[in-house]
Amino acid sequence: MTRKCRYTKQISPLLDGGLPSNKERSMRAHISACPTCRQEIADLQQVDALLTMVPQIEPSRGFEQTFFRKVAALEEKTAARQRFWASLFSGWRPVAAAGTAAILIGVLTFYAGVDDPGPGPADLMIVEQMELFQEYEIIEHLDLMEHWEEITAMAERS
């Protein structure tokens, strides 16, 4: 049975050139005097050799053909997508899209531009009863207070 050596952990990186040069030098010096490490080198080299001996498979006859069929399908899909986007900007579609956009903009502008009617009869009633309403905090939460500034201005004027 081979004896254990604490340096055997360094054998694998040594074989792979993965040790810093100073460590590599000291490992090589150690190995020349250590039969356990020499055996470990032989064993691990054999493992690597066995891995390279495993039979390789050859691509099947249809491999290349199948792959380039997939490539052609991919190209066709990409081209179809490009055609779809191009078609959106050709013929009658851009006119329809522009028309729809114009209608939407018009509707939005119309509603955004409707004049605010200003204070109504309910607001005037509040003005008249200003002192009373100011006693109730709840009034601050009513939609009526939308025109609060104008109402207070009216109250001051009256």
Add this chain to the structure above:
Amino acid sequence: MEKDPDIELMLRFQAGDPGAFRDLFAKHQKRIINFCYRFCKTPEAAEEMAQEVFLRVYKAAPRYKPGARFSTWLFRIATNVCLNAARADKYRRLTRSLDEPTRRQDGTAVYPDIADPAPLQQSVLETREEAALIEQALESLPQKQRAALILRANYGFSYADISGQIGCSESAVKNWIHRGRKRLKALLKPTFGENR
């Protein structure tokens, strides 16, 4: 960095030369198929995975920027495809008797753990059972450990390359390779004994 002819081919493909891609495909297909075969159950699955690898290369071409060697980049994609497939349990090997061949879709026999015997290269291993034993030992390693060991022992990538391919630290790669070799040694030494 040394001039990499594969990078030149990839750049030519990026510039619109489809023949350059065909050259890359022809050059690397066998290596990629065999790499994938270490993570799946049949030659068909290995080919399917390899096609996925090359499709990703094809799609990535417009964004390709030469950095590392082309093969390092290619195997990064392959590792990604293999580890994802293994994680998804998509192409896991089946447990089969050593004597029982499976069948390709076209009906030809495929012997366990070894591809179609017709295109099989002459191996130094004496018997089919010996090859199957090594494959089974390799299969017993955790996915990333297996990938690291194969990338090192079969394809000669450095720890730095492998850490980029798997997406982990170099010290993890070093550790996986060390542990992988030790495990294979323990599994294979009783059969293969001293160096041949």
